[in-house]
Amino acid sequence: xxxxxxxxxxxxxxxxxxxxxxxxxxxxxxxxxxxxxxxxxxxxxxxxxxxxxxxxxxxxxxxxxxxxxxxxxxxxxxxxxxxxxxxxxxxxxxxxxxxxxxxxxxxxxxxxxxxxxxxxxxxxxxxxxxxxxxxxxxxxxxxxxxxxxxxxxxxxxxxxxxxxxxxxxxxxxxxxxxxxxxxxxxxxxxxxxxxxxxxxxxxxxxxxxxxxxxxxxxxxxxxxxxxxxxxxxxxxxxxxxxxxxxxxxxxxxxxxxxxxxxxxxxxxxxxxxxxxxxxxxxxxxxxxxxxxxxxxxxxxxxxxxxxxxxxxxxxxxxxxxxxxxxxxxxxxxxxxxxxxxxxxxxxxxxxxxxxxxxxxxxxxxxxxxxxxxxxxxxxxxxxxxxxxxxxxxxxxxxxxxxx
Amino acid sequence: xxxxxxxxxxxxxxxxxxxxxxxxxxxxxxxxxxxxxxxxxxxxxxxxxxxxxxxxxxxxxxxxxxxxxxxxxxxxxxxxxxxxxxxxxxxxxxxxxxxxxxxxxxxxxxxxxxxxxxxxxxxxxxxxxxxxxxxxxxxxxxxxxxxxxxxxxxxxxxxxxxxxxxxxxxxxxxxxxxxxxxxxxxxxxxxxxxxxxxxxxxxxxxxxxxxxxxxxxxxxxxxxxxxxxxxxxxxxxxxxxxxx
Numbered sequence: 001x002x003x004x005x006x007x008x009x010x011x012x013x014x015x016x017x018x019x020x021x022x023x024x025x026x027x028x029x030x031x032x033x034x035x036x037x038x039x040x041x042x043x044x045x046x047x048x049x050x051x052x053x054x055x056x057x058x059x060x061x062x063x064x065x066x067x068x069x070x071x072x073x074x075x076x077x078x079x080x081x082x083x084x085x086x087x088x089x090x091x092x093x094x095x096x097x098x099x100x101x102x103x104x105x106x107x108x109x110x111x112x113x114x115x116x117x118x119x120x121x122x123x124x125x126x127x128x129x130x131x132x133x134x135x136x137x138x139x140x141x142x143x144x145x146x147x148x149x150x151x152x153x154x155x156x157x158x159x160x161x162x163x164x165x166x167x168x169x170x171x172x173x174x175x176x177x178x179x180x181x182x183x184x185x186x187x188x189x190x191x192x193x194x195x196x197x198x199x200x201x202x203x204x205x206x207x208x209x210x211x212x213x214x215x216x217x218x219x220x221x222x223x224x225x226x227x228x229x230x231x232x233x234x235x236x237x238x239x240x241x242x243x244x245x246x247x248x249x250x251x252x253x254x255x256x257x258x259x260x261x262x263x264x265x266x267x268x269x270x271x272x273x274x275x276x277x278x279x280x281x282x283x284x285x286x287x288x289x290x291x292x293x294x295x296x297x298x299x300x301x302x303x304x305x306x307x308x309x310x311x312x313x314x315x316x317x318x319x320x321x322x323x324x325x326x327x328x329x330x331x332x333x334x335x336x337x338x339x340x341x342x343x344x345x346x347x348x349x350x351x352x353x354x355x356x357x358x359x360x361x362x363x364x365x366x367x368x369x370x371x372x373x374x375x376x377x378x379x380x381x382x383x384x385x386x387x388x389x390x391x392x393x394x395x396x397x398x399x400x401x402x403x
Numbered sequence: 404x405x406x407x408x409x410x411x412x413x414x415x416x417x418x419x420x421x422x423x424x425x426x427x428x429x430x431x432x433x434x435x436x437x438x439x440x441x442x443x444x445x446x447x448x449x450x451x452x453x454x455x456x457x458x459x460x461x462x463x464x465x466x467x468x469x470x471x472x473x474x475x476x477x478x479x480x481x482x483x484x485x486x487x488x489x490x491x492x493x494x495x496x497x498x499x500x501x502x503x504x505x506x507x508x509x510x511x512x513x514x515x516x517x518x519x520x521x522x523x524x525x526x527x528x529x530x531x532x533x534x535x536x537x538x539x540x541x542x543x544x545x546x547x548x549x550x551x552x553x554x555x556x557x558x559x560x561x562x563x564x565x566x567x568x569x570x571x572x573x574x575x576x577x578x579x580x581x582x583x584x585x586x587x588x589x590x591x592x593x594x595x596x597x598x599x600x601x602x603x604x605x606x607x608x609x610x611x612x613x614x615x616x617x618x619x620x621x622x623x624x625x626x627x628x629x630x631x632x633x634x635x636x637x638x639x640x641x642x643x644x645x646x647x
Contacts, residue, residue, distance in 0.1 A: 298512075
């Protein structure tokens with residue numbers, strides 16, 4: 001009966017209840033949208049970084065931690081082979097590749113510019129960057145004298161697929177080496193500054209140019225990114241037992257800015273959650289206070305009939321919670337609908353420093369629906385406590401005297 | 404309603420006051436709303452407390468209903484002192500042994516007639532089947548069978564007061580206290596309500612204490628107590644109630 005009375009009282013003054021529900025609904029829709037946007041932004045950044053870097057990277061600790069250049073800490077081919085054998089023993093490995101990175105100059109007799117090159121294994125589809133190709137084709141042979149250039153770099157040099165350019169760099173022994181290569185493709189990388197200097201060459205060619213047979217790092221992709229940390233520990237122990245002088249770093253250890261990015265987004269969504277919580281709390285508090293005070297005489301009546309203070313208190317709190325449940329469900333559904341409609345618009349934006357439009361999407365997930373619902377429930381529960389306690393504390397005579 | 408076994412022990416004290424005093428402080432002034440009231444309501448009584456406005460009638464009723472505490476003196480319920488009882492113990496006594504009828508009916512507007520009558524039984528955790536039976540029987544007694552699903556705002560004043568009477572009786576209380584039960588009714592409806600109470604007292608031995616300033620109510624009383632300035636001025640015994 002307590003719930004029945006509470007439910008009927010909730011809809012006793014329909015206009016007032018509707019206002020409360022609207023406030024909750026609008027607040028939760030905004031919250032759901034923000035949480036969905038932030039969730040999607042974090043997931044997209046995580047996905048993109050992990051795609052680029054691999055879930056794990058194996059290499060000389062000085063190189064991985066940025067304390068030495070790649071050429072100073074190359075992995076010996078025999079060590080690399082043993083490490084790869086250990087990686088292959090792990091379950092759920094989605095892909096493995098090796099890379100060497102070097103800096104040099106690229107150009108022709110007209111002029112040259114800085115090149116930040118990556119020697120990659122074209123056959124390893126997880127890291128051949130084929131999906132970024134906007135003109136020409138990707139690299140094909142591990143030994144071929146080919147290069148794929150960043151779009152901005154290609155524009156600066158005035159070259160395209162089929163043109164030949166010279167690449168010069170220092171070898172591991174410190175001497176200079178150069179070669180003429182054919183531009184086979186152009187990639188759009190997404191970051192303008194990187195794209196102005198970026199080039200990919202086959203790993204075998206890069207090693208010949210650098211006069212080494214070593215690799216700089218081994219990249220490992222996993223089926224489940226959440227397992228990265230566990231696998232890193234496992235590999236570190238395996239390398240240590242095998243006497244391999246290698247370190248393992250997870251994708252997030254390699255990108256400390258991701259933690260800052262995540263903290264920023266989490267603070268943003270936390271602040272929004274708090275603001276919506278406060279909005280619902282104070283709006284519903286005002287409505288419930290008026291609504292409860294109007295029924296002081298009824299409190300007197302039921303107390304005179306023998307209802308305990310606790311029962312009166314529970315009745316009023318039930319009303320607040322019911323408003324929270326109805327408003328919370330409405331807000332969660334409305335948030336999901338708005339997110340789906342927003343995603344259907346297919347909006348994009350070009351991030352600062354970027355040159356490729358990125359989709360703006362809003363995630364619809366359990367957390368973007370459940371958190372707003374809990375916010376509504378918590379806020380309405382809290383907002384009902386004060387007026388409920390105030391009514392329950394009244395003496396029967398005081399309550400009955402109320403008009 | 405079956406005739407209560409208490410009727411066979413008519414004359415047993417149900418409610419008793421000893422030196423009951425209530426004073427309020429208004430600014431610098433202390434107002435004595437009740438001044439050493441001694442009074443006993445016995446099983447089967449139909450007592451009326453009569454007096455002008457401000458005489459202390461409602462204050463007395465509040466003390467007897469255990470919804471207000473005296474400044475001095477004692478209220479004994481079935482011989483048991485109540486002054487030191489906790490809020491919870493007083494609430495238990497109210498829900499199990501006291502029926503209340505208010506001047507303004509005080510029905511819960513969001514509940515139907517049947518639900519209003521059922522409400523006190525929920526407080527006593529009476530099983531559902533028994534609740535249904537008791538509600539139907541009380542509504543029949545007050546002449547409201549067929550009105551179960553109506554809301555209070557769909558009833559006349561007299562019908563509302565009948566619902567209030569059914570609600571007061573549904574737990575089979577030891578005493579029903581009525582505060583100006585006819586004040587908000589026209590005289591014909593007021594008479595009907597008083598006849599209903601009188602019938603319940605006569606046929607089912609329900610003990611009634613009615614507080615009123617309406618002289619026509621006195622015709623139904625077995626005992627009339629006159630209160631003025633917070634003191635019982637006199638008591639008139641009228642013997643058997645007037646036949647309906």
